[in-house]
Amino acid sequence: MQIGLSMKIALIAGVVLLLLGNGFIVYKNFETEWRSYQKDYLAMVYERTTDLHMKEIIAARSPRIEQLVITGFGKERVDRCVTCHMGIDDARFADAPQPFRTHPKMPGNHPYRTFGCTTCHAGNGRGLSVVDGHGTGKYWTEPLLKGVQIEIGCAKCHPSPYLPETPVIRKGAALFHASACYGCHRIEGVSNGKLGPELTRVGTKWPIEYIRESIVFPRANSPLTIMPTFSLNEDDIVALTVYLKSQTGENLVRGPVIQYDSLRQWKARKPPDVPVTAQAGESVFRDMACRACHTVNGVGGKIGPDLSVYGLQRTKAYMIQHHINPRSLIGGSIMPDFDYSNSELEALSLYLSSLKKLTVDNAVVYAPVKGQ
Numbered sequence: 001m002q003i004g005l006s007m008k009i010a011l012i013a014g015v016v017l018l019l020l021g022n023g024f025i026v027y028k029n030f031e032t033e034w035r036s037y038q039k040d041y042l043a044m045v046y047e048r049t050t051d052l053h054m055k056e057i058i059a060a061r062s063p064r065i066e067q068l069v070i071t072g073f074g075k076e077r078v079d080r081c082v083t084c085h086m087g088i089d090d091a092r093f094a095d096a097p098q099p100f101r102t103h104p105k106m107p108g109n110h111p112y113r114t115f116g117c118t119t120c121h122a123g124n125g126r127g128l129s130v131v132d133g134h135g136t137g138k139y140w141t142e143p144l145l146k147g148v149q150i151e152i153g154c155a156k157c158h159p160s161p162y163l164p165e166t167p168v169i170r171k172g173a174a175l176f177h178a179s180a181c182y183g184c185h186r187i188e189g190v191s192n193g194k195l196g197p198e199l200t201r202v203g204t205k206w207p208i209e210y211i212r213e214s215i216v217f218p219r220a221n222s223p224l225t226i227m228p229t230f231s232l233n234e235d236d237i238v239a240l241t242v243y244l245k246s247q248t249g250e251n252l253v254r255g256p257v258i259q260y261d262s263l264r265q266w267k268a269r270k271p272p273d274v275p276v277t278a279q280a281g282e283s284v285f286r287d288m289a290c291r292a293c294h295t296v297n298g299v300g301g302k303i304g305p306d307l308s309v310y311g312l313q314r315t316k317a318y319m320i321q322h323h324i325n326p327r328s329l330i331g332g333s334i335m336p337d338f339d340y341s342n343s344e345l346e347a348l349s350l351y352l353s354s355l356k357k358l359t360v361d362n363a364v365v366y367a368p369v370k371g372q
């Protein structure tokens, strides 16, 4: 069968269109929102940079995903906000349009590397589009907090008694009493009202709009409610809403702030020099509360292995390496890092090497580990 010329042209045109279409889809996938923001940003930095060498480096850079991995404040967070918000710690961007503008000054010391963004702002740290990142799509329950709402974020780490720097929450807390909300609602540690639902965790239960609506117009969500309609002005409504949204029932007082502070103090401690003896090593073992997790000769905890015959199992070199960084030898180890001075490391290893007391009970469990 002969294919006519017009047929051939039509076929070729079809193939070309198909290729173009595919190419367009591939191009679309790569040309995502964050890329175009970053390209704009790079162009702006290029302009604001005078150093020629720096200019070259900037010109050679292609867009890439930037992220902060935040541990130490509840569950791990991966915050990619800085992929778009690239100028936040660059004073040259004070007048730049969003998302590039320098971050406004905040009270307290909260470096981005340690605190990330979603700790204060909520939103979806992994999102790479404005809708995903700000968590304003319908599948994300914690949309971006902005303006005075950010105090809800502050209260996660600075709960009652509230800081002077969170005036809106303080006002809300006062109104909760002044407007007699406390008479009908229980908030753990605040009030014991029983006529309405408990509000200790209302912040995790409902989105901010629902809480606001319940205050402004109690009948909206429950037509027969006995909750009265209050005459509150806009500022009062905002304060009560922000205050209630910050009620998550999580008692973080003993959490982030104290943990962070004690970790900082611990890290600032200069590990002392000790005599290099097994006896000094035993004191280190006791002072560092190793016994909280380890048993030696029948005394101690069970989270880590019994170390009663550890001296038969490992070499000194292994021990020292393990103490400097447990995860370098035992992947995913949950044993904490401690800071030791060199003499503490030596003494501790001497002490551990001296633990060889085989008993009928531990002989079976602790066969020596060959070669280590």
Ligand code: HEC
Binding pocket: 033, 034, 037, 079, 080, 081, 082, 083, 084, 085, 098, 099, 117, 118, 121, 122, 123, 124, 125, 126, 127, 128, 129, 130, 133, 134, 144, 145, 146
């Ligand atoms: C894809 C790029 C992109 C990502 C990712 C992104 N943002 Fe934004 N952000 C923008 C843009 C663009 C604006 C300004 C326009 C707007 O508000 O939509 C903005 C505005 C903001 C504002 C000001 C809002 C206002 O109305 O004043 C805040 C606060 C903010 N972002 C925080 C965040 C946080 C926190 C994250 C991460 C959880 C994040 N952004 C992730 C692009 C992004």
Ligand code: HEC
Binding pocket: 081, 082, 085, 088, 098, 101, 103, 104, 106, 110, 112, 115, 116, 117, 118, 119, 120, 121, 146, 147, 148, 150
């Ligand atoms: C310790 C809390 C905290 C952290 C952490 C934090 N912010 Fe903010 N952010 C604030 C406060 C407070 C404001 C000012 C709110 C206001 O007055 O409108 C703000 C405002 C903003 C704005 C709006 C700025 C403007 O000019 O309107 C953006 C955008 C923003 N933050 C982005 C980020 C990004 C991105 C990160 C992470 C790199 C981050 N923030 C980390 C507390 C924080």
Ligand code: HEC
Binding pocket: 073, 106, 107, 108, 109, 110, 115, 119, 120, 150, 151, 153, 154, 155, 156, 157, 158, 163, 165, 166, 256, 257, 260, 261
């Ligand atoms: C993720 C936890 C966290 C969040 C969220 C947070 N802070 Fe802090 N804040 C801390 C820690 C930890 C310190 C101690 C830091 C230091 O001293 O180096 C601190 C210190 C402070 C201080 C210094 C006074 C003091 O008590 O040490 C102020 C003021 C403060 N924060 C205000 C705020 C405000 C306002 C917000 C919200 C915009 C906020 N914080 C959000 C953890 C947090």
Ligand code: HEC
Binding pocket: 176, 179, 180, 181, 182, 183, 184, 185, 195, 196, 197, 202, 205, 211, 214, 215, 222, 224, 225, 226, 227, 228, 230, 240, 244
């Ligand atoms: C006379 C008792 C009474 C007082 C006073 C009262 N409430 Fe309520 N409130 C209720 C009852 C009852 C409900 C449950 C709605 C229903 O199903 O009837 C409710 C519901 C709510 C809810 C929704 C909770 C949920 O989980 O659905 C919020 C938020 C709320 N009240 C806030 C307030 C605030 C803020 C004040 C003070 C300004 C206040 N209430 C004063 C009785 C009261």
Ligand code: HEC
Binding pocket: 285, 288, 289, 290, 291, 292, 293, 294, 303, 304, 305, 307, 310, 314, 322, 326, 330, 332, 333, 334, 335, 336, 338, 348, 352
């Ligand atoms: C929070 C609990 C905890 C504390 C505190 C702790 N450990 Fe451990 N340790 C473990 C666990 C769990 C293991 C088992 C392996 C793993 O998961 O890391 C372990 C393993 C060990 C081992 C065996 C490593 C091997 O396989 O050869 C030694 C030795 C050890 N710890 C010594 C110490 C010393 C010394 C201290 C105090 C400075 C200490 N540990 C504090 C939990 C702890």
